[in-house]
Amino acid sequence: MLTHDTAFLFQQKIDNEIKIEPKDPMPQAYRKTNIRQISQHAHSEIVGMLPEANWISRAPSLKRKAILLAKVQDEAGHGLYLYAAAETLGIHRDEMINDLHSGTAKYSSIFNYPTLTWADIGAIGWLVDGAAILNQVALCRTSYGPYARALVRICKEESFHQRQGFDALLVLSKGTLQQKEMCQDAINRWWWPSLMMFGPRDSESTNNDQSIKWKIKRKTNDELRQSFVNMAAEQVKVLGMTLPDAALKWNEESKQYNFGEINWEEFWNVVKGKGPCNKQRLEARKKAHEEGTWVREAAIAYAEKKRLFTDTFKKGALEIA
Numbered sequence: 413m414l415t416h417d418t419a420f421l422f423q424q425k426i427d428n429e430i431k432i433e434p435k436d437p438m439p440q441a442y443r444k445t446n447i448r449q450i451s452q453h454a455h456s457e458i459v460g461m462l463p464e465a466n467w468i469s470r471a472p473s474l475k476r477k478a479i480l481l482a483k484v485q486d487e488a489g490h491g492l493y494l495y496a497a498a499e500t501l502g503i504h505r506d507e508m509i510n511d512l513h514s515g516t517a518k519y520s521s522i523f524n525y526p527t528l529t530w531a532d533i534g535a536i537g538w539l540v541d542g543a544a545i546l547n548q549v550a551l552c553r554t555s556y557g558p559y560a561r562a563l564v565r566i567c568k569e570e571s572f573h574q575r576q577g578f579d580a581l582l583v584l585s586k587g588t589l590q591q592k593e594m595c596q597d598a599i600n601r602w603w604w605p606s607l608m609m610f611g612p613r614d615s616e617s618t619n620n621d622q623s624i625k626w627k628i629k630r631k632t633n634d635e636l637r638q639s640f641v642n643m644a645a646e647q648v649k650v651l652g653m654t655l656p657d658a659a660l661k662w663n664e665e666s667k668q669y670n671f672g673e674i675n676w677e678e679f680w681n682v683v684k685g686k687g688p689c690n691k692q693r694l695e696a697r698k699k700a701h702e703e704g705t706w707v708r709e710a711a712i713a714y715a716e717k718k719r720l721f722t723d724t725f726k727k728g729a730l731e732i733a
C-alpha cells in the first residue's frame with residue numbers, strides 16, 4: 413500500500429508526464445493493470461502470427477512470401493519485447509504463458525476469425541494492423557516507461573505491416589473480376605471484427621476512467637474507433653471498394669463519419685471463447701510451446717555451460733596471479 417503522500421506524488425509524476433520506471437513505487441492496481449494490458453498485448457502478437465503464418469507457403473509470389481514472412485517474424489519480435497516489458501513489473505514469462513494456455517489470459521479476439529483467401533492477408537494488414545497502429549501510437553505516450561519504449565519500435569514496424577496489406581489489396585483491386593470479388597469479400601468479413609478490436613463502448617468499459625487518469629490509456633475506445641472509421645472510409649475509396657455498412661456517412665457537422673452499430677452479441681461471444689477459431693488457436697499455441705521444449709532446454713544447458721566455464725576460467729586466472 414502506498415501512503416497518502418506517496419500516492420499523491422505518484423499521480424503528480426504522471427500529471428507531469430514523468431515516466432514510471434520498474435523500481436519506482438506504484439499502486440498495486442497500477443502494476444496489475446499494466447501486467448494485464450502488456451501481457452494481453454504480448455499474447456495478441458504471438459497468437460496473431462497463426463492466421464497469417466497459415467498463408468506463408470501459399471503466398472502468390474516469392475516477393476509476397478518474403479514480405480509476409482518478414483511481417484510474421486516482426487510479430488514474434490513484438491511479443492518478445494512485450495513479455496520482457498511485462499517481466500519488469502515482477503511477473504515471470506512462464507506464468508504469463510501458462511495463463512494464456514489455460515484460457516485465463518485474453519488475447520485480441522480478432523485472431524479468432526479464419527483466413528479463408530489470400531485477400532484476407534491484405535485485409536488483415538490494412539485493417540487489423542491499421543487498427544492496432546492507432547491504438548499503439550497513442551500508447552507510445554503511456555505512463556509506464558518500458559511499455560512506452562517498446563511501443564516506439566513496434567509502431568515503426570506496424571506501419572510497414574499496414575502498407576504491405578494495403579498494397580496487396582490494391583493489386584487485387586486492379587486485377588480480374590475474380591480478384592476484385594475476393595478483395596471485396598475479405599473487406600466485408602474483416603471490417604466489423606476490426607471495429608470490435610477497440611473494445612466495448614466507453615459506457616461499458618470498466619477500466620476506462622482510472623486508466624485514463626493514470627495515463628495507461630491515452631484515448632478511449634470510442635475515440636480510437638472513430639479515428640479508425642474516418643481513416644478507413646477514405647482509404648477504401650483508393651481501392652475502389654466499399655465498407656459493408658449502409659449507415660456509413662460523412663457528417664458535415666461533426667466532421668466525422670457516422671457508422672452503424674456493432675453486433676455486440678458477436679463481440680461478447682468471441683471474447684468468451686465462442687468465436688470461430690478460439691479452440692484451434694489455443695491448441696496451436698500449446699502445441700508450438702510443447703514442440704519448443706527442446707529449444708528452451710538447450711538454451712538453459714548452454715547458459716549453464718557458459719557459466720561453469722566462466723567460473724572455472726576466473727578461478728584459474730586468480731590462481732596464476
Ligand SMILES: [Fe+2]
Pocket residue numbers: 457486487490566570
Ligand atoms: Fe505487432
Ligand SMILES: [Fe+2]
Pocket residue numbers: 487541544569570573
Ligand atoms: Fe503487425
